[in-house]
Amino acid sequence: MTFEEFCIKNGKKEKPLSGKSYRYSHGMAGTRLYKIWAGMKIRTSEKAQPHNKVAYFDRGITVCDEWKEFKPFLLWAYTSGYEKELTIDRIDVNKGYSPDNCRWVPLEWQNNNKQSSWKIKYQGDTKTVGEWEHFFGVHREYIRKRLNHGWIFDEIVENIKNPTTLNKNNKSGIKGVLFDNNHSKWRAYISVGGKRVEDRVFKTKEEAVMARKQMELKYWGYTNIE
Structure with a gap:
C-alpha cells in the first residue's frame, strides 16, 4: 500500500495550490502514533534530555533513515499490528529503531526487555544486570545508571568492592x-x-x-x- 492509497482509505486531501494537483495529508499530527514517532526521534538525538542522551544517542541508538519521515513509519505501524493498547519495542535493545528491529507489544513485555535484562559477562559468569545487582547487593539502579554514564562493568565492580x-x-x-x-x-x-x-x-x-x-x-x- 502506498501512502496515497492509505490516505484515500484513512486520511484526507488538502486543497491544492493554484495549478497543482491535490496533495494528500496523513491528518495524524497530534495523534498517539505521531507522538510515538516524534518521541522516538527526540530521545535518540544529540539534543535529547541528558538521561535520554546517555541511554540512546551516546550508545549509538538511532532511528533508521526510512523512518526519518513520518509517512513510512505510519504505514509500517498499520501493517505490523499496531493497536492503541500496544507500545513500540526494540527487539534487540542494543540496536536502533527500524522495521526489522521493532514490534508492537504490551507495555509489560517491553519492561522485561529493558536494561535489567541485559546480559553481562564478568569473570567467566554471565548474568543479567538485575541478577548482578542482586549478586552484589546493590540498589536496582546502581549498575544501570553507571552503564548509562559510560562506565565499563569492571569499573562498576571495583567501585562496589572499594x-x-x-x-x-x-x-x-x-x-x-x-x-x-x-x-x-x-x-x-x-x-x-x-x-x-x-x-x-x-x-x-x-x-x-x-x-x-x-x-x-x-x-x-x-x-x-x-
Whole structure:
C-alpha cells in the first residue's frame, strides 16, 4: 500500500495550490502514533534530555533513515499490528529503531526487555544486570545508571568492592561498621538489594569489623575488608 492509497482509505486531501494537483495529508499530527514517532526521534538525538542522551544517542541508538519521515513509519505501524493498547519495542535493545528491529507489544513485555535484562559477562559468569545487582547487593539502579554514564562493568565492580564514601556517622573507616552512640556499642550491618538484612551490636570495634567481614562473605561472596 502506498501512502496515497492509505490516505484515500484513512486520511484526507488538502486543497491544492493554484495549478497543482491535490496533495494528500496523513491528518495524524497530534495523534498517539505521531507522538510515538516524534518521541522516538527526540530521545535518540544529540539534543535529547541528558538521561535520554546517555541511554540512546551516546550508545549509538538511532532511528533508521526510512523512518526519518513520518509517512513510512505510519504505514509500517498499520501493517505490523499496531493497536492503541500496544507500545513500540526494540527487539534487540542494543540496536536502533527500524522495521526489522521493532514490534508492537504490551507495555509489560517491553519492561522485561529493558536494561535489567541485559546480559553481562564478568569473570567467566554471565548474568543479567538485575541478577548482578542482586549478586552484589546493590540498589536496582546502581549498575544501570553507571552503564548509562559510560562506565565499563569492571569499573562498576571495583567501585562496589572499594567504595569511596562512608556514612557521615561512620567513625570506623569501614563501610557497614559504626559506633552507636545511643547504646555505646559498635554496630555491624549489611544490605542486600537495598534492604538491611543483618544488623548486630558488639562491645568492641574489632568484633564488629570481623562480623562485617563475615557478613560480606556470606551475602556477597567476597569481602572489602583485609
